[in-house]
Amino acid sequence: MSKKASLNFRFRYLTRTVLCLFAVCSPSLFGADAVLQRLPAALLVPGGAAVVPTASDAIRGEYKGERVLLARFEGEQYAIIGIPLSAKPGLQTFTLDNRAGETETLGFSIADKAYTEQRLTIKNQRQVNPNETDMTRIQAESAEMKAAFRSWDEALAPTFSMIPPVDGVRSSSFGLKRFFNGEPRAPHSGMDIAADEGTPIVAPAAGRILATGNYFFNGNTIILDHGHGLISLYCHMNTIDVEVGRQVIAGEQIGRVGQTGRVTGPHLHWSVNLNNTRIDPALFLAD
Template sequence: MIRPILFLAFLVLYIPAFAAHYTGKQGQIIVVKIPASGPITNIEGAFRNRKVYFFLNEKSEFVGLLGIDLKDKPGTYPINIDISYNINSGLEAQRLTYKVAVERENFHVEYFTVPMEKVTLTPKATQRANGERQQVRDTLNDESSEKLWNRDFVIPVKGRQSGVFGSYRVINGQPRSPHNGEDIAAPVGTEVLATNNGQVRMTVDHFFSGKGIYLDHGLGLYSMYFHLSEILVKEGEFVRAGQVIGRVGKTGRVTGPHLHWAVRLNGAYVNPFALTELGF
C-alpha cells in the first residue's frame, strides 16, 4: 500500500533558499512542512505546473500536500515555494526550491485479446464520452482555496479490493489508460461514505463511470465515487467525513457491483489510500 511521505523544511526568515532532495514514486503524496517563521502573509508552491496549496496547522507550521501523478514521468523536478512577508508595512518575498526525484512505480499490467466490437465505441457513444470528459475537466480545474477537510480521512466503503490503483490493461496490443483509482467490491446498496468534509461539486450519470459524485475538499483536493446505484446528496451540499452520500451499484461500463474511488490532488491522480495514512 502506498504511504504518504513526510518532509520537513526548516525555514529561517531571510536566509538564502537552500536545496533539498527527496524521492517519491508515482501515485504518492509528499507532505511539505515549513515552520511559520516571521510575518508570513502568503505561501504557495508549484510542481510540474501544478499549484501546491499550503495551510497553517495547529503547530504553527505551513503544510502543503504534493501529489505525484501516476503518469508523471520518472525524473528530477523542482518544487518552488514562494513566500510573502509583511515587513514594516511592506511586502517582501522569498523563494525556496527543493528537488523531487520521481521514481517509477511497478504497476500491475494485464494483457487481453478480445473481439474489437467489445472495446470499440459507436460514434454516438464516443461523442457522449468526450463531452463528459470535458465536463469533468472543467469541474476539477476549478480549485477552491478554502480548506474544508480535517486530518482524518476514512475509507468510503467496506469490501474487497478488486481493482488496484495504477494498473492498466493492454487490449489487443493497445495499452489503455491506467486505473486512476481503487475499486472496492461490495454488494449493491452498500453505504458509501464521504472520505472527508467537503462540498458536492457535481453529480453525474456518465457513460463510463455511471452514477457518480465529485466532492471538493478544498485546496485542490477532490474525491470521486463512481458506479453508484443511488446518489443521496445534491450539488452544492456540504457533507461531513463519514456521512452516507450514496450506495454501491454497477452503473456505467462495469462487470459487477463495486465502488470506484479516486482522488485528485492539485491536478495529480494519487492513490486514495495514501490519504488515510497521512502523517502530520
C-alpha cells in the same frame, strides 16, 4: 547547474522530504476538523505524494502548472503535492511565492514504481471501442470533469485522514496497467471496492458536493470537494443520494453501490485528486 550542485540540491530536498513524512499535524491546521497524519514512507513515486517543508512566508505554490496545497503545523509550513503517474524518476521541482513577491524553487526526488497488469473482459464492446456518437458524449463529459478537478475552494478545510467510503473488498488497486479485451488502456486511476449492489457509500471526509451525473464510462458519479485542491470521485453508483452544493460530513451517506458505466460487476471506483492529479487513495486511509 554543475553535476555536483545538482546532486547537492537533490540530496538537500530529498532529505527534507523524507524527514517530514513522519510529521503529524494538529487540528489547528485549517480548522477544528482538519487533521494531517503521517503518510506511508513509499510516497515518493509516480501516483504518490510529497510532503515538503517550506518557508513560513510562502503563500502560493505551483507544480506542473497546478496550484499546490500549503499546510501549517507547529510553526512549520508544508507543501503537499500529488505526483502524477506519468512523472519520471528523479528530481521534481515546484515554485513558491512569498509575501514579498519573491519566487523560490524547491525540489524532491521520486523513485520508480512498477505497477502490475490487470486484464479485464468487457461484454459491451462499445465500452471498449466507443462509436462516433459515444465519443462526442465522452469528450463533453471529460471536459466537465476536468473543470471540476481544477476547483480550488479556500473556505473548505481539507482533512487528510479518511475513512473507507464503502464496506467491501478491494478488488483493484491504484495504478494497475489495464487491458480491456486485450487492448491497452489508461492506468487505473483509483481504488475499486467490490460490494453488493445497494451497499451504502459514505463520504470518507467532510466536503461539498461539487458535481453529479451519469457518465459513459463512470456511470452514476459524484465529485466531492474537500478544499484546497483535494477532490474525490465516486463512480458506478446505483443511486446518488445528494445534490450539488450540499455540505456533507465524514460518514454521511452519499449514494449506493451499483454497476453503471463500464464495469464487470457491482463495485465503487474511488479516486482522490490533489493539485489536479490522481493519486493513490490508500495514502489517506488509516492504517
